[in-house]
Amino acid sequence: MGLDDRAGCRHPRFAPASGRSARPACGTRAAQTAGAGRVGWHPGRGGPGRWRAAGRGDARRCHPARRRARWPPHRAPAAVRPRHGRLAGAEALCRWRHPTLGNVPPDRFIARLEMLDAADPILFMAIDACVAMHRRLRAAGLEIVLGVNASARTLCRPETLPRLDAMVAAAGLPRRQLVIELTEEFPVPDTVALSVALNQLRLLGYGVAIDDFGVGIATLKLLADLPFTQIKLDRSFVKHVDGDDQRTAICRHVIALARDLGRECVAEGVETVSQRAALASLGCDLGQGYLWSAPLAPDDFLAAAPAWAGLTAPPGTDISRKSE
Template identity: 40%
Template sequence: MRTSAQRWLTGLLAIVLAGSSGYAVLGSREQADIVALNVADSDHTDAYQQLAYLTAWEMSLIQAILREPDGEERDQWHAVHQQTRAAMIHMAEIDSEHASRAADIAARHNRLRTQVIRYLQRLDSADTDGAEKLLEEAIEPAATTILADVLAEQRQHLADHTARQEAGQRQSQRLLWGNALTFVVTLITLMLFGWAMRAYRLRLATMATTDPLTGLPNRGAFTAVMQRALAEDTRHRRGNGVRPGRATILTVNLDGFRDVNEQLGHRIGDLLLVQAGQRLRASVREHDVVARLGGDEFAVLLRDTDPAIGESIGARLAASFEHPFVIDDLTIDLEISVGAATARAGDTVATLLQHADTAMNVAKQRRLGFRRHTPQHNQDSTARLALLGDLRRAMDTGAEISLHYQPQIALRTGALAGVEALARWRHPTKGPISPGEFVPVLESTALIHRFTDQVLTMALDQARAWLDAGHRIPVSVNVSTRTLLDAGFPARVAAQLERSGIAGDQLCVEVTEHSIMSDPDTAIDALQRIRSLGVKTSIDDYGTGYSSMTYLRLLPLDELKIDRSFVDGMAHDPGNQALVASTVELGHNLGLSVVAEGVEDADTVAALRAVGCDIAQGYYFARPMTADALTESLTGAKAVAA
């Protein structure tokens, strides 16, 4: 709307400017015509004055001739008569308005010459009476009439000339005012055009630095502000200028925004981003800068001498999202993850943003809400990169990664119900590295897909070996969120089963609640495709996530694994025992088998049997062991009894 108005204004200004210029050109043309007409009219007036003078002179010469026929005036008269005749002819040519009258005067003047000549001839022939009669009856009346008519024409022309001069002066005055008005209009038009161009440039500059959706500064503008803030910090460290406080960046990410976009549509997502930006802006101080970096990521620049300002503002931001968003009668709950980084000597904008992003990602992954970046994080990042390189090399060689298997025991019979495959890594120089260290590093990259495929290969090959040895042992394999949501994962599972010749029901894929709830639709589709292969599916660490009863009912599952945090101590904790009992009942009602993790004593085993739990695993039965150790226990003895 605003752009259209500016276009109309620019067009109108262009039309006014063109009209003013055209008027100025036409006015100049008209003024030139007036000047030319006045010049021509002045020439005509001069011609009439010359004619009147010559006519009067000729008449005086005629009168002198009448008084003294033999005087010198007789000789002058012929020359003056010719001049008067030429002047009359010229007047007849130039005076188009009175051309007939001028021609009549010229004709009478020509006849007067004939009569004067006849008069002189009669005097020369001594015909005095005839000469006097001709003089009285023809010459004197004709001369008097001609002179009077010439003088009348002169007066008339002078009057016309004066009137035209006055009209020309009035017209010139009007043109002068018109040109002055045109100049003023042109000047105003140019000023308005300049204002419009300045407004247009300002709008372009604003568009270049403003996020069009939220109206907040965009990444480019935020980067420029950050550069100035870091430059001020540098000057302060050199002892120049007043320091308003060290620069701190908060990066803010909307948790679950992708689900809103996918399930409710981009229009609702855009409206949500607008409201989120408004809440963030309202939660900070007036001089703080809030920007949208892109997608669902925002950033805040803080300047303060308080080293804990990041935590204080971060708490405000989190509190602003405690109330749900209401859009088109929809109520949407969102949380945020905030990462903070304070500038240090030598930091650049890119470095500071990277630090804040790293902290924010940690806060998001661990559901901390807020995380501050520290120098230790840089060391951790370097160590993670080195660890990732070593993992890639380990998978290339295939000699360092192995699997240990923890038995799962059927509580009702004490028989071996299956095993859970657990990855182990023995580094050539650092020795054994805990899965808690290297698995999160893998899950942050696409390398997790290759790692999962390698674990599946080893697990199914071992299941094949046990089957060939007469032991049918189902194997459970843990699958990360990233792998579960990978569209090609079910096809790779099918290929692995076909390669190894293992039936689908000898493999169980374990996923966490978080894996499913991060993208329920994709996760459910993947689990359905996996189950269609005959593979069992299990939800691991149940109770630690946030899956609802509705989702649990809809999920294509075969097994529910209760997290060790509820199992541990349940024999002596009525609260935990009630939670486990209700979970077992829920699982059975949904047609699922229930597995308890972290069983470490006989009292817990008894409590699990009492509530009807199906399977248990933990140190009480056996620690994770190598395939050879498990094979040896199978071939040499009886199944582990409770």
């Protein structure tokens, strides 16, 4: 999602993802399979020290309930299939353009909203954006998988899943075309409650992804204990996939692990043709990254999606950066 310059909070964006097969990608990694998941953030004015300057008052000011009218809807990075570069899905991203701090990365303000117990509305705004995008894509004759991020705390609330499912049902969005990505910065306090929530999502027919796999709390234990359908390999590993070091070996084995577990693998942060080729040779299902596209506003994404769905451009063609 992107955030409005004045309000500081902007609505969801979508980006393309691509992959191996012709079937739709899970989640919002819909652009190129060689490029993974979420597009990286580009800091505006100031550095890390200035990010920390955004305090409790800023977090309250960007509370979605207070700024809803100023969160315009945006589509995020596309998921693409590395072998043929066709669109498979897209992900709704959240961005905040602070009036004085510039572009604030989500990891700087989402955690603050979580601490204020105020992050839940972001999920529902992202669902709203996905629902609206689905209608427009369907009108254009396209059906791709859309993804949204959610924290364990939000997913474990008893009211979250019924509300989410009601929104999806009311819109006529097939459940199989929505992937919920677990994005978590802190250790999960109650894995039993999270397991119940994720299993309910799976029983209903939604996809469930483990985001940023290989860093933070995205561990092998969570992968073993929870019913994920998709593994998103963190960009810090993907950037070494075409090399010859320890991270290259980890990429190779995570992709093989996903295949052995029957999970879809998405490579995040694909930026070069060489990385795409390496991922394709390893059989990686999907990719997201700047190799294919920066995050796009809804209208820009819709304009590009039909061509992406039948994309035959040379590997590494820069589809669009204008909505960055």
